[in-house]
Amino acid sequence: MTSEIAIHTEDLTKHYGDVKALVDLDLTVERGEIFGFLGPNGAGKTTMIRTILDEIRPTSGSASIVGLDSHSDSVEIRRHIGYVPGDLAMYPNLTGRDTITYFANLRGGVDWSYVDALADRLDADLSKKVGDLSSGNRQKVGLIQAFMSKPDVLIMDEPSSGLDPLVQREFQALMREVISNGSTVFLSSHTLSEVQRVADRVGIIRHGKLIALEAVASLRSKGIRKVELFFDSPVDASVFEPLPGVDDVAVQNHHVTLSFSGQMETLLRVITDRYSLVDISTQEADLEEIFLTYYRDDANEVAD
């Protein structure tokens, strides 16, 4: 296995009794990319992360990080990673600085000037006891301990929870910087806007299955647009639904929203033949809509 691959899983499967938390997950994350791992609550994101970190053991399949087996080389792997667990908890009676010192000792040392620089950028207070910090400020300590060792791979589970928008922006800048220095970021999130802003590629997981894997750029280039139409009289949804490229039709009296991929002219021609169009607005769909589109497809598949 080449070291060009940061994270690799093969048929990774995890069952909890009858619950299939992960099903045959095949995933490859390249070195130097920010990979967004998207899915709703309970989709299996955290299970996947905990499995590749050897916290829990796969029912079948295997995983590797920087070419090392996630079970047999788990200790060696942890020299290469920084980790922010989801729903972060730390030792309430230790201060932020004690916490950092503890983990630094377990790693055999840390560059304190870098720690201070990180604390400065994220506006973190390391002198207070962790238990006395608000959840956002606690999260900052979690981020610092993950970034401080300048790891090859950063694995973060919902890392921006509780952070205010300014700190979120700083955090995103930080991610881009470490990427430019050759690190890899694996970012699990349900905050689509965040992933859209920073990620190079996204994987979408649902019910433990990877249902989509695409570059953010190519997702956007699918050209799905969100279209809003206003008419001078009430309209009927059945007119829009059969049109090629049209999806997500919602009709409210005079007002229609739909998503559309294809040439706008074809849509307009059909509509203006039937109704009198008062106003139209269109915008590029964000990942959320693309995401929902995937989910509906997936749901249909299951129904079939």
Add this chain to the structure above:
Amino acid sequence: MLANVFVKTTRDRWKGVAIGVAALASLLFFGMSVYRDIDLSVYTNLPEVFLTLMDIPKDADVGSLAYGAIYGSYGTLTMAALALSMGSASIAGEERKGTIGLLLGNPKSRVSVLFAKAASLVLLLGLGSLVLWGAGVASAEVLSVEIGGMHVGALVFHMFAISIFFGFLAMAIGAWTGSPGAASGATAGIMFISFVGAGLFPVIEGWENVAKAFPWYYFNGSRPVTNGIDWGHISVLFVGIAIFAVAAIVGVNRRDLKSQTVAVTLVDRLRNNPLTHAAIDRLAGSARVSRIWIKTASEHQGLLFVIAALMFFMMGLMIGPMYTLIDEAMAGFADSFPEVLLSLFGGGDMSTPEGWYQIETFGMMAPIAVMVATVVIGSRALAGEEENRTMGLLLANPVRRSTVLLQKTLTMTLYGFAVGLATFAGVAGGSLLGGLGMSIGNIAATSLLVTLVGLAFGAFALALSAATGRVRVAVFGTVGVALVLFVLNALLPFNDSLVGYAKISPFYYYLSSDPLMNGMHWGHGAVLTTLIVVLVALALVLFQRRDLRQTG
């Protein structure tokens, strides 16, 4: 809503009470069946002072012996401990978990929540007491033991009252401080001192009345199993309960609720003081977190300090001079002590200082003290980090699971030896103070053996913790197993055909060789050490294989 808090608390807690009551009921049955088969005539010649101390009525028979030994001591301690744990968790527990805000977000007052928790405590302890009463009568019936004239119900009622007394005391302390640790720690300390004091002072001539200062006196001072309910004593306990209830209501209403309890310790204050900042910061900050085992040790230092101090002063230093006070009373009875009987209480011969120390300190208190330290660390070592959700973060560093486990085992071992050392120093000092002339080497040997037996149960808790990731399972599992093995070791030797089976209990390898008289039994020490090593190895295997838990 009140019903919901009440129902939820009851639902959360009934299992612990049910397990405790079931264990006690079966122990009573077992104890009674053993007593039934032995010759009780040995009791008739016993000195009164001994009977008083051991809570055995003069006209001892099978029933009163069983009720006294099982219900009167272990039983009441167990029930009071259950009440204490519920009481200390009532408001303070919700604060530590951070759920109090959510709970009080509903249209309910602090006092109504407190009432619901208190009602649940009284209900569960009341039901438990009823079951113990029934089991006491039924055991005698099944085993055809004559208990005419004996008041099992009165004993159980006194037991209920003293349990609620300590439960409400813990609730009041928790209501004032918001710290479940302070509530359970202080109450357990008071209970412990009270148990020892009420047993000790009645034996010492001229000091009998001092016993009345201890709440435990109002549980068994009137011998309820023989004399029935003593309403005077019961009303003393109920007045105490009422005072604690009022104190809890006042306490919970007067202070700010905590969102998550982070204790401000003396060390924190010193750390913030500019004069001491530099030195303390090194000690409490960078030194404390330099290794996993040091950090673990720092987390329970308060507990260790209290236990070590209790063993050193109360159970060590003070016991020696007391022997000189009762020496006279004891002198004449040396020959009248049947050996078989004494083994029940650790085999001590009260006419010698060694026997005195064995009964007062080493027989029961020393193993309990070492076990509290080792079992707390052993059960929290792995499961505690999992339930607090810090294990994932800890293991994201390049350390093996086995390293974490072994470092925490090291902390547990050091704690066990610290309590053992405090016991040794206290007893050796007490012997010097009282001029008892006991062998220092033999005291050291006994202290070493008690440390090893405590570590064996700590290692058992560690293995349960490693296997399940659940603190409660580890604690209750270990306490239950230890209780059964302790009683087995005490009672099996009474039956000639079962005497060999006492060897399955680790406690057998502690006092059966009479180390205070005979010095170190290296073979027994080796058995205990082997057991510890095997249990830690088992914990390693179990912990390596398992999926870590994420939530508590």
